[in-house]
């Protein structure tokens with residue numbers, strides 16, 4: 252029996268656009284029970300030439316430089332926003348008002364006010380939403396969340412997250428949209444701490460109560476990427492913050508683009524009263540797990556290879572046990588779960604309400620970096636309920 256078709260239009264075709272394009276091409280190939288036939292229909296951008304080349308390379312049927320015309324098409328079901336942060340709000344509001352389902356890259360918006368307006372409109376339109384916090388969908392990360400939900404760590408006491416890159420170590424590296432507040436909101440903070448905040452909320456089910464921060468911009472002027480003049484960098488190269496979580500747990504976070512030698516070192520450790528776990532993207536299929544419940548002579552961190560199709564989410568959809576998967580698969584896994592939730596009308600997470608919770612932490616910690624004071628996270632009660640952690644599996648794969 253043929254599946255209902257969902258036609259997608261993607262706005263933006265840089266790094267994230269390429270990752271999303273791969274997910275649209277692969278989801279029906281590796282998830283045969285995916286309830287929809289997904290079609291990468293229109294690639295939307297500004298410049299005809301590069302746009303056509305990208306469409307050809309990434310497998311899109313059509314191209315358009317006229318977003319309004321694409322939004323007016325009845326045959327377009329989903330709009331995917333993979334553009335710089337300062338356009339997320341306008342594109343998402345326009346697409347929601349055109350009756351489309353909207354998937355948006357992280358961070359959801361430039362600030363909490365925008366995020367709340369986006370989430371409110373999606374709720375009003377009664378359409379599901381997705382934020383591409385892809386790391387949740389690494390089988391080992393989903394397994395970590397499931398172990399915590401099942402009480403294997405006991406009461407959570409501490410979380411420590413680091414997300415380290417080094418692509419701005421050279422002061423002569425040109426300035427892109429990621430280095431001015433008007434186009435990105437914040438630097439490593441909104442780009443990388445956003446992931447650590449999401450992974451903390453996902454794995455522990457806890458919220459952030461208050462934060463205190465330290466930010467630094469080591470290189471304050473960079474050559475413009477277009478070769479014309481110098482750009483004043485007004486966002487962080489490195490952003491560290493401490494947090495008190497909703498159960499009294501304490502947490503530390505570090506995001507940087509100048510940690511020489513660290514390319515995409517994304518690691519989170521959770522310590523509880525009964526044990527600990529560590530997920531490190533560089534070994535993304537493995538979960539380090541320690542339990543006081545092991546007999547003393549056998550206690551120690553063990554490494555669980557989360558590639559057992561019968562035990563770990565998504566692992567059985569690709570290859571025989573132990574044949575590991577990679578970064579690109581996390582986007583395909585997320586898309587699959589979203590489509591299952593769309594069909595079953597179950598809540599997909601993380602959605603725009605999660606984006607509000609994430610942005611509220613980003614904003615509070617950004618404020619603290621300026622005031623050098625502890626700042627309480629201003630939770631919007633309107634979205635707090637919607638952002639509460641799920642206790643049931645969003646799809647048969649995400650074992651929560």
Ligand code: SOE
Pocket residue numbers: 266416442515
């Ligand atoms: C750049 O730092 C970046 O592409 C982030 O924007 C992504 O979210 C992360 O997954 C990889 O690095």
